[in-house]
Amino acid sequence: xxxxARIAGLGWVTPLGASLDEVWDRLGRGDVAxxxxxxxxxxxxxxxxxxxxxxxxxxxxxxxxxRRSSAISYFAxxxxxxxxxxxxxxxxxxxxxxxxxxxxxxSGGVVYTRKFYEQIVKQGANVASPLLFPETVYNAPASxxxxxxxxxxxxxxxxxxxxxxxxxxxxxxxxxxxxxLDRVVVVGSEECDWILCEAYRExxxxxxxxxxxxxxxxxxxxxxxxxxxxxxxLQVHEGAPVFRKREGEAALSRIYADLLSGNGADAVIxxxxxxxxxxxxxxxxxxxxxxxxxxxxxxxxGESFGASALLQTVVAALTLEHGLLxxxxxxxxxxxxxxxxxxxxxxxxxxxxxxxxxxx
Amino acid sequence: MDSSDISAIRAVIFAANWPGVKKLCYNLxxxxxxxxxxxxxxxDYRRDEKVSRHMISSPASQPRRVAVTAIGVVxxxxxxxxxxxxxxxAGHDGVAPVTAFxxxxxxxxxAGLVDLAKLKAGAGLKRHRREHLHHPASLMMMAxxxxxxxxxxxxxxxxxxxxxxxxxxxxGEAFYRAQVQKKHPHERAAWLAxxxxxxxxxxxxxxxxxxxxxxxxxxxxxxxTNAVGHAFRLVRAGHYxxxxxxxxxxxxxxxxVGFDSLQASTAEKIRPFDKSRTGLVLGEGAALLxxxxxxxxRRRGAPILAEVTGYGISTDNHHLTQPHPSxxxxxxxxxxxxxxxxRAADEIxxxxxxxxxxxxxxxxxxxxxxELFGNRVPVSSTKSMMGHSLGAAGAIExxxxxxxxxxxxxxxxxxxQEIDPAWRLNIVANEARDAQVRRVISNSFGFGGTxxxxxLEEAAA
Numbered sequence: 001x002x003x004x005a006r007i008a009g010l011g012w013v014t015p016l017g018a019s020l021d022e023v024w025d026r027l028g029r030g031d032v033a034x035x036x037x038x039x040x041x042x043x044x045x046x047x048x049x050x051x052x053x054x055x056x057x058x059x060x061x062x063x064x065x066x067r068r069s070s071a072i073s074y075f076a077x078x079x080x081x082x083x084x085x086x087x088x089x090x091x092x093x094x095x096x097x098x099x100x101x102x103x104x105x106x107s108g109g110v111v112y113t114r115k116f117y118e119q120i121v122k123q124g125a126n127v128a129s130p131l132l133f134p135e136t137v138y139n140a141p142a143s144x145x146x147x148x149x150x151x152x153x154x155x156x157x158x159x160x161x162x163x164x165x166x167x168x169x170x171x172x173x174x175x176x177x178x179x180x181l182d183r184v185v186v187v188g189s190e191e192c193d194w195i196l197c198e199a200y201r202e203x204x205x206x207x208x209x210x211x212x213x214x215x216x217x218x219x220x221x222x223x224x225x226x227x228x229x230x231x232x233x234l235q236v237h238e239g240a241p242v243f244r245k246r247e248g249e250a251a252l253s254r255i256y257a258d259l260l261s262g263n264g265a266d267a268v269i270x271x272x273x274x275x276x277x278x279x280x281x282x283x284x285x286x287x288x289x290x291x292x293x294x295x296x297x298x299x300x301x302g303e304s305f306g307a308s309a310l311l312q313t314v315v316a317a318l319t320l321e322h323g324l325l326x327x328x329x330x331x332x333x334x335x336x337x338x339x340x341x342x343x344x345x346x347x348x349x350x351x352x353x354x355x356x357x358x359x360x
Numbered sequence: 361m362d363s364s365d366i367s368a369i370r371a372v373i374f375a376a377n378w379p380g381v382k383k384l385c386y387n388l389x390x391x392x393x394x395x396x397x398x399x400x401x402x403x404d405y406r407r408d409e410k411v412s413r414h415m416i417s418s419p420a421s422q423p424r425r426v427a428v429t430a431i432g433v434v435x436x437x438x439x440x441x442x443x444x445x446x447x448x449x450a451g452h453d454g455v456a457p458v459t460a461f462x463x464x465x466x467x468x469x470x471a472g473l474v475d476l477a478k479l480k481a482g483a484g485l486k487r488h489r490r491e492h493l494h495h496p497a498s499l500m501m502m503a504x505x506x507x508x509x510x511x512x513x514x515x516x517x518x519x520x521x522x523x524x525x526x527x528x529x530x531x532g533e534a535f536y537r538a539q540v541q542k543k544h545p546h547e548r549a550a551w552l553a554x555x556x557x558x559x560x561x562x563x564x565x566x567x568x569x570x571x572x573x574x575x576x577x578x579x580x581x582x583x584x585t586n587a588v589g590h591a592f593r594l595v596r597a598g599h600y601x602x603x604x605x606x607x608x609x610x611x612x613x614x615x616x617v618g619f620d621s622l623q624a625s626t627a628e629k630i631r632p633f634d635k636s637r638t639g640l641v642l643g644e645g646a647a648l649l650x651x652x653x654x655x656x657x658r659r660r661g662a663p664i665l666a667e668v669t670g671y672g673i674s675t676d677n678h679h680l681t682q683p684h685p686s687x688x689x690x691x692x693x694x695x696x697x698x699x700x701x702x703r704a705a706d707e708i709x710x711x712x713x714x715x716x717x718x719x720x721x722x723x724x725x726x727x728x729x730x731e732l733f734g735n736r737v738p739v740s741s742t743k744s745m746m747g748h749s750l751g752a753a754g755a756i757e758x759x760x761x762x763x764x765x766x767x768x769x770x771x772x773x774x775x776x777q778e779i780d781p782a783w784r785l786n787i788v789a790n791e792a793r794d795a796q797v798r799r800v801i802s803n804s805f806g807f808g809g810t811x812x813x814x815x816l817e818e819a820a821a
Contacts, residue, residue, distance in 0.1 A: 040539065042539040042540050042542065043539060043542060105578065106556075108578075113532075113614070114536065116614065116618065117532075117533060117536055117613075117614050118536070120613065120614065120617050121536065121537060121540055122540070124465045125462070125463075125465040125466045125613075125617040125620065125621075126465040126466070128617050128618070128620075128621045129621065130621040130622045130623070133617075133618035133619075133621055133622060134622075134680045134681045134807060135680075136614075136618065137525065137580050137807045137808065138525065138557075138578035138580075139578055139579050139580050139806075139807065139808040139810060140680060140807070140808060142808060143675075143677075143680055143807070143808030143809055143810070144680075146675045146677055146808075146809070147677040147809075150677065151675060151677075152674055152675050152676070152677065152689075152692070153673065153674065153675060154673045154675070155579070155673075155675045155808070155810060156577055156579060156586065156590075157577065157578045157579055158575060158576060158577060158578070159524075159527070159556075159557040159558065159576045159577075159578045160556075160557075160558050160576055161556065161558065167575060170575075171575055171590075174590075174593075174594060174599065175590075175593075177597065177599070178593040178594065178596075178597045178599070179593070195535075195536060195539070198539065199535060199552050200552075202535075202548055202549055202552060203549055203552050203553070204549075238519065238573045239573040239574075240571070240573055241562055241565060241571055241572070241573065241574065243562065243565075243566050243571075346553065346556045346558060346559065347558065347559075347562050348558065348574075
């Protein structure tokens with residue numbers, strides 16, 4: 001029984017666009033997502049985040065199943081469908097039965113959650129809308145994607161911090177190994193709202209208007225089709241809890257050491273986002289991946305939590321496909337292995353190594 | 361420091377059963393750089409086989425049997441297995457008026473509530489200088505973890521798989537209310553840190569103490585069963601030897617009003633499978649099960665409470681909140697769990713039903729049970745006694761199923777008056793029954809059309 005997992009398809013919906021090639025080119029040019037200012041209507045305080053341009057997903061708004069959904073579900077479905085298309089897979093009832101879904105979520109449907117609770121607080125529990133509540137559930141986006149694809153088997157939603165995308169890949173690898181499946185569609189998705197910006201700013205993680213410090217919160221989704229055959233070998237660490245911030249470096253170091261086994265990596269797709277994470281990641285990489293070229297995509301599209309680590313994974317897979325990092329001159333360095341590094345705000349660390357399928 | 365020094369220190373850590381010493385060693389190891397890093401790796405990665413745990417290891421050539429070596433539960437029916445077992449046998453009604461938030465404008469005004477004061481005072485939780493910042497969900501998880509440790513002190517989990525639906529939602533509600541009221545209480549940052557769903561799991565680990573990675577499943581009301589099922593599959597396939605699994609959820613205003621807005625909750629008593637059922641009441645709680653490869657558990661003399669033998673999952677794409685009327689989703693989950701356990705329907709002795717008492721759930725689940733099992737197998741919904749604890753429900757009901765196997769009784773379906781004429785089911789009505797219980801199937805179904813079933817059995821020789 002083969003237990004390894006390979007990446008067979010990629011998709012994303014980012015503040016820089018939704019096409020793999022277009023976004024890759026924009027990353028190469030060093031483009032940065034346009035930030036939007038939102039105001040906390042209760043206090044008047046302004047926040048910024050990087051939105052996904054709605055034109056990228058507006059076609060899905062006419063889908064009967066999604067017509068009442070929040071943006072997080074549009075992003076998720078769009079990314080999932082794009083990844084399957086990228087893999088060249090058109091699901092039939094037979095192949096859908098051998099396909100599973102694993103979702104990564106951090107804040108979830110925060111727009112509808114805030115709106116629903118706002119109705120309770122300001123108008124009373126007796127007028128809170130039953131149309132909003134079902135979309136507040138963490139697994140609502142996964143349910144919509146399952147319905148789109150006709151998947152009636154395994155569908156899981158995992159929750160966590162910015163590392164949860166790698167957790168979802170690990171979970172997918174596990175069910176691919178233990179269940180009778182051909183593929184798993186792994187999707188991470190996130191949307192933004194002023195309450196989320198307020199919360200992370202209160203926590204001193206989110207960037208203020210006009211500042212360059214702190215994480216630029218962002219929307220987005222990424223999807224990876226894991227299968228037994230594919231272009232890229234994936235080795236995902238099971239992750240580690242980080243009970244105190246000062247333990248972060250040791251946790252990341254252990255993860256890197258486990259994944260690299262002393263071999264190092266040619267490139268690193270890092271998780272630095274303008275917060276305490278940067279220094280911790282830099283020190284850990286300095287110990288275990290000294291010669292690797294480090295690329296930090298969150299400088300371009302911000303921190304999108306549940307989608308973040310999967311977006312990094314897509315960048316890593318595209319790096320192997322192109323043989324170079326975004327913006328890197330051709331033939332600068334031969335890239336055969338890429339380390340994806342993730343340290344979340346809420347006590348989790350993770351990592352993965354991607355290699356060309358024929359280079360192991 | 362050479363390897364012999366590290367081995368010596370490791371031996372001291374493993375020998376130390378005093379939690380204070382053990383925790384100090386963990387904290388030291390977590391803080392210090394290499395070569396103490398090596399010590400940490402050695403500790404975290406110890407297992408009987410020499411396999412690297414961060415990668416999928418080669419699965420066992422033969423599927424392994426999976427034992428439940430310890431259980432822990434906190435629910436409206438009691439703190440711990442003893443209290444809970446007595447309440448289950450007595451058919452205790454754990455539903456009470458909600459006082460934590462305003463219910464004057466909701467139809468439903470009751471829920472199954474955990475006695476938090478008693479939990480803080482008597483569940484063996486250590487005093488903690490920041491304990492007032494812990495979410496109730498964290499307290500429940502820590503208490504359930506304590507009971508597992510008391511039941512099997514040598515159980516050292518390699519992974520945690522935990523289900524939940526709402527994490528620390530009430531802290532998120534407090535944060536929003538503070539915005540509206542333009543207040544700036546000093547707890548605000550702590551509310552955020554303790555709002556996220558992984559926090560109660562990490563709190564339980566920190567209190568244990570252990571440092572295993574965790575997977576938090578949020579598959580709505582099936583989350584707890586999904587967590588047990590996934591953990592079971594990992595141990596059976598030989599990827600892990602010891603996995604701690606379960607679920608938790610604490611009651612919150614938003615979720616309470618949400619079910620009320622859908623008219624899924626009732627102002628009356630919860631009457632699963634009854635002709636006059638009018639809906640569910642919510643509940644809360646936490647439960648954990650220590651799963652271990654059977655032979656490994658036997659070698660170290662661990663208690664074997666039961667075995668997990670099957671798991672089935674299905675997704676019903678009919679509607680986000682309503683199951684397909686045919687009952688195809690629940691039926692597929694149960695069929696897959698039975699097939700996974702290599703059991704026929706007539707080998708099952710008890711069905712712990714999802715049984716929320718909503719019109720739609722019971723109609724579809726009742727139909728599926730009647731089609732698969734006829735009316736031979738006794739059925740009850742223990743939610744009739746404690747409400748629906750959402751992400752915790754599947755784990756709590758798995759613990760109830762273990763108790764039913766161990767203590768040979770069928771928990772009752774209370775407030776039962778008359779069977780819905782749509783199906784003929786053998787309901788364990790109102791009073792517990794003594795019975796030979798060798799095999800149980802436990803169901804959980806949720807929003808998003810997610811359905812899960814597990815099969816638990818008495819541990820055979």
